[in-house]
Amino acid sequence: MHIRVSFAVLECGVCEDVFSLQGDKVPRLLLCGHTVCHDCLTRLPLHGRAVRCPFDRQVTELGDSGVWGLKKNFALLELLERLQNGASNQSGMAEGALKGMGECVIRCDEDESHTASMYCTVCATHLCAECSQLTHSTRTLAKHRRVPLADKPHEKTLCPQHQVHAIEFVCLEEACQAGPLMCCVCKEYGKHQGHKHAVLENEANQIRASILDMAHCIRSFTDEVSEYSRKLVGIVQQIEGGEQIVEDSIGMAHTEHEEMALSVVDAHVRERLLWLRQQQEDMTILLSQVATACMHCEKTLQQDDCRVVLAKQEINCLLETLQKQQHQFTELADHIQLDAGIPVTFTKDNRVHIGPKMEIRVVTLGLDGAGKTTILFKLKQDEFMQPIPTIAVVFVIDSCHRDRLMEAHSELAKLLTEKELRDALLLIFANKQDVSGVVSVEEMTELLSLHKLCCGRSWHIQGCDARSGMGLHEGLDWLSRQLVAAGVLDVA
Incomplete structure (x- = not known):
C-alpha cells in the first residue's frame, strides 16, 4: 500500500490527504494491492472499463x-477507527510529553x-x-567541585x-x-x-523559557480538546441510539403530515451525524499534531545551547501554529453548542418550527385558571427553547x-x-404543585382514572409550577422521547 504517515495519520499517497472512514476519502483497494482514496480514483483517466494504478500502472477492471x-481497504479502515477511538490516548501522549518538558533524565555515570x-x-x-x-x-577527589545538575556548565561548541x-554569541541581524x-x-x-x-547562553535560555511558558497553555488546550472529543462521542452515541428508532418508524407513518415530519427529522439527524463524525476526525488529527509538537519541544529543551538557537525559527513557527489552532478551536467551541436534540423554535403566535423546513402548531387546553397562559408565557420568554422533537396535546x-377535578376529568374525556x-x-x-396541601400527581392519577x-x-x-418553570421542561423532555414511537400529528 502506498500510504504516507504524517503526525501518526494515514494519508493517500496520491493527494496526500487524510483517509476517512466514509465519504470521498475512504480507502479503496486496487487489484495490484495498492490503496488510493475514492476521490483520487474518480479523477484517474478511464481505459475502457478499467483504471491504471498511479504507482505501478497495473490495470484494475471496473464493474457497472x-x-x-471497488472494495474498501477494511484493514486500513480498522486502523483509522482505532486512531479515531484513540483520541484520548493521543491526549495522554500530549500530557506525558508536556510533563516531561524541561525534565531531562540523566543517568549516573557510575551506575x-x-x-x-x-x-x-x-x-x-x-x-x-x-x-x-x-x-x-578520598582526600584527592574530595576537593573536586561538585554542583547540582541545574548548575552544570554548558559544554562549549567550537x-x-x-x-x-x-x-x-548569536547574531540578531535578520539577514x-x-x-x-x-x-x-x-x-x-x-x-x-x-x-x-546576544550572548549564546542567554539567547538559548530565553528560547527554553518561551517553550516552558507555552507548555501550560498547550496543556490546557489539550484538556479542552479532549473534553470536546468526549462530548462528541457522547452526542454521537445518543443520536445513533435514536437513529434506529427513526429508521424503524418511517414505515409506520400513516398520514402525509407524519411522513413529512419524519423525513424532516431523519434528514436533520443524518446531517448532524455527518458533521459530528467529521468533527471527531478533526479532533483526533489535532490531538495527534499537538502530541507530536510537544515531543519535538521536549527534545529541543534537552539539546545544547547551539542547537536550541538553531531551532528557534522552527519552534516559533510550531508554537505560532498551535496558538492559531487553539484560537480556532476556542471560536468553534464558543459558537457551537453540542446537543443531541432537534432544534425547535417556539414563536409568539404558538407556532413551532422544526428547523427551517417545517411549521406545526400546538394546542394547549385546560379549565379556566389552570395556568395555560402562564405556561405559554414562560416558554416564550426566550425565542429558542430547549430542543423538543415532537408535538402533542397539552x-x-x-x-x-x-x-374541580371531576370537571377537568369530564372536559378531558370529551x-x-x-x-x-x-x-x-x-x-x-x-x-401549582408548589402550594402546600395540593392534590399530588399520584393522587390525581387515581382520582381521574x-x-x-x-x-x-x-x-x-x-x-x-408555571410561575417558576419547575417541571415544564421535564414534561417536554418526555415528548422528545416519544417522537418517533407516537408519530407526528398536525393539530391546528
Whole structure:
C-alpha cells in the first residue's frame, strides 16, 4: 500500500490527504494491492472499463458501478477507527510529553540504574548522591567541585570557521538568521562584524523559557480538546441510539403530515451525524499534531545551547501554529453548542418550527385558571427553547382546586373522544404543585382514572409550577422521547 504517515495519520499517497472512514476519502483497494482514496480514483483517466494504478500502472477492471464497486481497504479502515477511538490516548501522549518538558533524565555515570543529581566539574561526570559519596571520598577527589545538575556548565561548541574558539554569541541581524552562531573572531573580524548580537547562553535560555511558558497553555488546550472529543462521542452515541428508532418508524407513518415530519427529522439527524463524525476526525488529527509538537519541544529543551538557537525559527513557527489552532478551536467551541436534540423554535403566535423546513402548531387546553397562559408565557420568554422533537396535546389541571377535578376529568374525556385527536400524544401538567396541601400527581392519577381514560395512547402526567418553570421542561423532555414511537400529528 502506498500510504504516507504524517503526525501518526494515514494519508493517500496520491493527494496526500487524510483517509476517512466514509465519504470521498475512504480507502479503496486496487487489484495490484495498492490503496488510493475514492476521490483520487474518480479523477484517474478511464481505459475502457478499467483504471491504471498511479504507482505501478497495473490495470484494475471496473464493474457497472465504476469506482464505487471497488472494495474498501477494511484493514486500513480498522486502523483509522482505532486512531479515531484513540483520541484520548493521543491526549495522554500530549500530557506525558508536556510533563516531561524541561525534565531531562540523566543517568549516573557510575551506575546507569541510578539517576544523576549532581555534576563534577573536574571529572566531568554525572553522579547520584550515593555514587558521589563513594567515588569522591578520598582526600584527592574530595576537593573536586561538585554542583547540582541545574548548575552544570554548558559544554562549549567550537566554531566551524575558527576551530580553536568556542561559539559564544548569536547574531540578531535578520539577514544572518540562517547562520546566527559566531565566536569572538566572527563577531569582531568576520562576516558578523558590527552586527547586533546576544550572548549564546542567554539567547538559548530565553528560547527554553518561551517553550516552558507555552507548555501550560498547550496543556490546557489539550484538556479542552479532549473534553470536546468526549462530548462528541457522547452526542454521537445518543443520536445513533435514536437513529434506529427513526429508521424503524418511517414505515409506520400513516398520514402525509407524519411522513413529512419524519423525513424532516431523519434528514436533520443524518446531517448532524455527518458533521459530528467529521468533527471527531478533526479532533483526533489535532490531538495527534499537538502530541507530536510537544515531543519535538521536549527534545529541543534537552539539546545544547547551539542547537536550541538553531531551532528557534522552527519552534516559533510550531508554537505560532498551535496558538492559531487553539484560537480556532476556542471560536468553534464558543459558537457551537453540542446537543443531541432537534432544534425547535417556539414563536409568539404558538407556532413551532422544526428547523427551517417545517411549521406545526400546538394546542394547549385546560379549565379556566389552570395556568395555560402562564405556561405559554414562560416558554416564550426566550425565542429558542430547549430542543423538543415532537408535538402533542397539552392539558393543564389546577392542583389546588380539588372540587374541580371531576370537571377537568369530564372536559378531558370529551377531548379524547375527538376523532382528530385519536393518535395524539397527551401531556398533562398538574400545575401549582408548589402550594402546600395540593392534590399530588399520584393522587390525581387515581382520582381521574387516567390509566383507564388514556388507555391505548401515549400519555404522561407531570407536576409543575408555571410561575417558576419547575417541571415544564421535564414534561417536554418526555415528548422528545416519544417522537418517533407516537408519530407526528398536525393539530391546528
